[in-house]
Amino acid sequence: MDSLKNRNFLTFKDFSEEELTYLLDLAAKFKDMKKKGIRHDHQLSGKNIALIFEKTSTRTRCSFEVAAHDLGMHTTYLDPSGSQIGKKESIEDTASVLGRMFDGIEYRGYGQELVEQLAKYAGVPVWNGLTNEYHPTQVMADMMTMIEQFGDLKGRKIVYMGDARYNMGNSLMLGCAKMGIDFTAGAPKQYFPAKEIVDLSMSFAKKSGSTILLETDPVKAVQGADVVYTDVWVSMGEPDSIWEERIRDLTPYKVTMDLMKKAKPTAVFMHCLPAFHDLKTKIGAQMGKKFNIKDMEVTDEVFNAYRTVLFDEAENRMHTIKAIMAATLGYED
Numbered sequence: 633m634d635s636l637k638n639r640n641f642l643t644f645k646d647f648s649e650e651e652l653t654y655l656l657d658l659a660a661k662f663k664d665m666k667k668k669g670i671r672h673d674h675q676l677s678g679k680n681i682a683l684i685f686e687k688t689s690t691r692t693r694c695s696f697e698v699a700a701h702d703l704g705m706h707t708t709y710l711d712p713s714g715s716q717i718g719k720k721e722s723i724e725d726t727a728s729v730l731g732r733m734f735d736g737i738e739y740r741g742y743g744q745e746l747v748e749q750l751a752k753y754a755g756v757p758v759w760n761g762l763t764n765e766y767h768p769t770q771v772m773a774d775m776m777t778m779i780e781q782f783g784d785l786k787g788r789k790i791v792y793m794g795d796a797r798y799n800m801g802n803s804l805m806l807g808c809a810k811m812g813i814d815f816t817a818g819a820p821k822q823y824f825p826a827k828e829i830v831d832l833s834m835s836f837a838k839k840s841g842s843t844i845l846l847e848t849d850p851v852k853a854v855q856g857a858d859v860v861y862t863d864v865w866v867s868m869g870e871p872d873s874i875w876e877e878r879i880r881d882l883t884p885y886k887v888t889m890d891l892m893k894k895a896k897p898t899a900v901f902m903h904c905l906p907a908f909h910d911l912k913t914k915i916g917a918q919m920g921k922k923f924n925i926k927d928m929e930v931t932d933e934v935f936n937a938y939r940t941v942l943f944d945e946a947e948n949r950m951h952t953i954k955a956i957m958a959a960t961l962g963y964e965d
């Protein structure tokens with residue numbers, strides 16, 4: 633395998649199974665070193681990275697910051713109001729400026745074309761921290777967590793319930809197709825991923841030996857699942873006015889204990905987080921009151937039953953992001 637030095641990490645389309653496996657192995661090594669207190673800041677010490685967030689974040693931002701610091705690097709955070717990007721300065725010019733100062737750039741924002749453009753003009757590695765279309769660093773953490781749970785990935789089955797045509801559905805489908813994991817989207821037809829991304833995933837799946845299925849019946853969808861996965865029904869950047877329609881359309885796809893029982897007995901529940909599993913958030917409380925509900929995409933019971941897996945998954949964001957940054961900045965294992 634060629635070195636991953638100077639590569640961008642924008643979507644799974646660009647990576648082979650071998651490269652993704654390398655990154656997952658490296659993440660596991662970093663996790664082990666961190667747990668044992670073995671420092672790993674000697675190779676990338678003194679490098680600088682920019683973290684651009686045009687949408688808010690807890691996990692992704694903290695993962696990039698902690699991972700960068702563990703690797704000996706410095707970070708500069710540009711928040712949704714703190715940069716000129718797209719408002720007073722084009723992405724192209726911003727990329728040219730940042731590329732002169734930083735060794736790598738993380739970008740979270742809206743359209744995928746923005747992060748692609750940033751990568752085109754920056755001249756340093758660019759990492760996708762979430763766009764409307766893709767969230768590949770999340771799926772790396774999901775796969776790392778699956779390896780920890782099951783010991784392998786090939787031949788496993790992930791079922792994604794809910795809004796499957798957005799960043800999480802798309803990236804999980806592509807990631808599964810690359811890694812030989814069977815993927816099923818359980819959703820109403822209008823929430824299925826775009827045909828173009830389904831076709832592409834099917835072509836990758838053919839090579840890796842996995843299957844890609846779209847299923848409107850939630851019970852049929854979860855049969856044989858090793859992982860039942862869901863995400864919020866309304867994503868960042870979508871209007872509040874859409875909640876009512878989403879609650880109506882997606883409630884049949886809510887992950888409940890009854891649904892979990894239809895999956896494999898060894899199945900686990902996963903979620904990229906944040907999750908609406910109770911009314912302890914501002915939006916959760918508002919929606920609870922307005923629509924007389926006590927949870928949304930997942931019940932509190934399911935969430936609590938799989939807490940350990942969910943917070944392993946969140947922790948693994950940091951280890952996998954560290955591996956991606958390290959490998960693309962030239963860290964030698």
Ligand code: CP
Pocket residue numbers: 688689690691692693762770904905906
């Ligand atoms: N899962 C995830 O990306 O979380 P944040 O929005 O908190 O970064």
Ligand code: NVA
Pocket residue numbers: 762798799800863864866867868904905906
């Ligand atoms: N689909 C969600 C993912 C959050 C990590 C969003 O885009 O808001």
